[in-house]
Amino acid sequence: xxxxxxxxxxxxxxxxxxxxxxxxxxxxxxxxxxxxxxxxxxxxxxxxxxxxxxxxxxxxxxxxxxxxxxxxxxxxxxxxxxxxxxxxxx
Amino acid sequence: xxxxxxxxxxxxxxxxxxxxxxxxxxxxxxxxxxxxxxxxxxxxxxxxxxxxxxxxxxxxxxxxxxxxxxxxxxxxxxxxxxxxxxxxxxxxxxxxxxxxxxxxxxxxxxxxxxxxxxxxxxxxxxxxxxxxxxxxxxxxxxxxxxxxxxxxxxxxxxxxxxxxxxxxxxxxxxxxxxxxxxxxxxxxxxxxxxxxxxxxxxxxxxxxxxxxxxxxxxxxxxxxxxxxxxxxxxxxxxxxxxxxxxxxxxxxxxxxxxxxxxxxxxxxxxxxxxxxxxxxxxxxxxxxxxxxxxxxxxxxxxxxxxxxxxxxxxxxxxxxxxxxxxxxxxxxxxxxxxxxxxxxxxxxxxxxxxxxxxxxxxxxxxxxxxxxxxxxxxxxxxxxxxxxxxxxxxxxxxxxxxxxxxxxxxxxxxxxxxx
Numbered sequence: 046x047x048x049x050x051x052x053x054x055x056x057x058x059x060x061x062x063x064x065x066x067x068x069x070x071x072x073x074x075x076x077x078x079x080x081x082x083x084x085x086x087x088x089x090x091x092x093x094x095x096x097x098x099x100x101x102x103x104x105x106x107x108x109x110x111x112x113x114x115x116x117x118x119x120x121x122x123x124x125x126x127x128x129x130x131x132x133x134x135x
Numbered sequence: 136x137x138x139x140x141x142x143x144x145x146x147x148x149x150x151x152x153x154x155x156x157x158x159x160x161x162x163x164x165x166x167x168x169x170x171x172x173x174x175x176x177x178x179x180x181x182x183x184x185x186x187x188x189x190x191x192x193x194x195x196x197x198x199x200x201x202x203x204x205x206x207x208x209x210x211x212x213x214x215x216x217x218x219x220x221x222x223x224x225x226x227x228x229x230x231x232x233x234x235x236x237x238x239x240x241x242x243x244x245x246x247x248x249x250x251x252x253x254x255x256x257x258x259x260x261x262x263x264x265x266x267x268x269x270x271x272x273x274x275x276x277x278x279x280x281x282x283x284x285x286x287x288x289x290x291x292x293x294x295x296x297x298x299x300x301x302x303x304x305x306x307x308x309x310x311x312x313x314x315x316x317x318x319x320x321x322x323x324x325x326x327x328x329x330x331x332x333x334x335x336x337x338x339x340x341x342x343x344x345x346x347x348x349x350x351x352x353x354x355x356x357x358x359x360x361x362x363x364x365x366x367x368x369x370x371x372x373x374x375x376x377x378x379x380x381x382x383x384x385x386x387x388x389x390x391x392x393x394x395x396x397x398x399x400x401x402x403x404x405x406x407x408x409x410x411x412x413x414x415x416x417x418x419x420x421x422x423x424x425x426x427x428x429x430x431x432x433x434x435x436x437x438x439x440x441x442x443x444x445x446x447x448x449x450x451x452x453x454x455x456x457x458x459x460x461x462x463x464x465x466x467x468x469x470x471x472x473x474x475x476x477x478x479x480x481x482x483x484x485x486x487x488x489x490x491x492x493x494x495x496x497x498x499x500x501x502x503x504x505x506x507x508x509x510x511x512x513x514x515x516x517x518x519x520x521x522x523x524x525x526x527x528x529x530x531x532x533x534x535x536x537x538x539x540x541x542x543x544x545x546x547x548x549x550x551x552x553x554x
Binding site: 102135 | 168169171173174175176276326327328330331333334335338346347350381382383384430432433435445447448449450452
């Protein structure tokens with residue numbers, strides 16, 4: 046079971062890739078897999094408490110995960126998780 | 136602080152470098168608004184010992200926001216949009232009486248040039264930033280007013296514009312964008328969906344998206360509203376300012392602007408208390424202030440105030456901090472109160488504001504009722520957009536005009552009927 050994780054340019058260099066495949070049954074598990082493989086990137090995906098890093102927003106299939114339980118949101122095989130810097134707009 | 140006369144010789148426009156507001160990492164001038172180290176917001180880095188103008192220097196300059204150019208993120212002469220800013224500050228005694236405050240003024244960006252909203256200010260700095268960086272394409276994610284402004288400023292600068300808006304925006308805001316020849320794209324979803332798309336598009340196409348990768352330079356234009364309020368009050372500060380909040384940037388930049396004028400010794404006295412206004416159907420920043428929560432909870436907007444319907448505001452935490460630190464607060468109002476606010480402003484000041492203005496006025500009414508605005512207060516209400524763009528929200532609540540034959544007796548009957 047794999048989710049495709051899309052990274053913005055400013056984070057892609059920390060993984061040397063714009064997109065990754067990661068296993069996991071929740072968004073948190075997917076992020077944990079990515080963070081384990083790329084620790085520097087992990088610091089920009091999770092804060093010290095393991096919560097979503099405050100300056101990124103996660104979208105699971107175009108939906109903000111905060112409306113679906115945050116890192117506890119369930120993912121299915123083939124889902125897309127897009128990471129977007131939160132400093133934009135207004 | 137040195138306040139000698141600033142040099143006025145024309146020089147080529149260049150952009151100042153930037154610095155992360157969170158971790159302090161510095162960056163050269165470029166189309167980037169995010170710190171690569173911590174993903175925090177970048178802001179222009181002004182030279183510590185630059186020469187600043189005094190009151191008389193500023194008063195001699197043309198009536199536009201460029202009279203404060205030492206506090207804008209450039210060196211050299213601006214190239215585009217010389218006419219934006221210095222909108223009227225109108226004393227509003229009848230509105231003050233309704234609020235029960237000592238004095239009230241309307242900062243009237245409903246007549247901002249060229250597109251009748253305060254977004255002309257931020258686009259003025261952004262379009263000059265795009266010029267300095269040599270960008271040929273600009274764009275934005277917008278709830279309407281920014282779309283109008285980017286399309287207009289880009290048209291006269293000769294730049295191509297790609298503008299993204301929510302699908303269901305008010306017809307007037309769509310027309311007021313399309314007329315300038317911009318590439319206008321309606322996106323299915325709310326503003327926050329549009330904003331997410333534009334964050335990805337900036338990566339993909341390298342455009343200068345004013346509120347994405349030019350955001351650090353763009354935001355500085357908002358400070359000029361604070362500068363103008365101070366100067367137009369006779370180089371002094373009000374005790375309170377009420378402003379609408381969408382992404383939260385305006386409140387944050389008002390605080391920054393008032394502070395910069397205090398540090399330059401152009402004004403004295405305490406900083407104004409800042410009050411942010413939102414619609415109850417989309418009030419994540421107000422609820423952050425009122426709850427005292429550590430993090431902002433995003434919302435899905437449901438309000439007639441579409442110009443401020445941002446459920447995931449990037450500057451929300453910063454705006455909440457600015458309000459609380461200033462001694463101010465936040466207020467949210469219902470759609471009915473917003474319409475009543477539009478009418479109250481119109482009937483007491485002669486200014487026709489769009490829904491964000493109705494939100495601001497209605498919030499001021501509620502803040503006064505709660506005792507947060509008091510009889511000693513001198514209050515400025517920031518009216519950021521023009522009512523002609525959102526006539527649909529008031530059309531059905533205004534009394535129908537009677538139709539008569541061109542006969543004096545028919546008018547006499549009406550006069551008698553209405554007393």
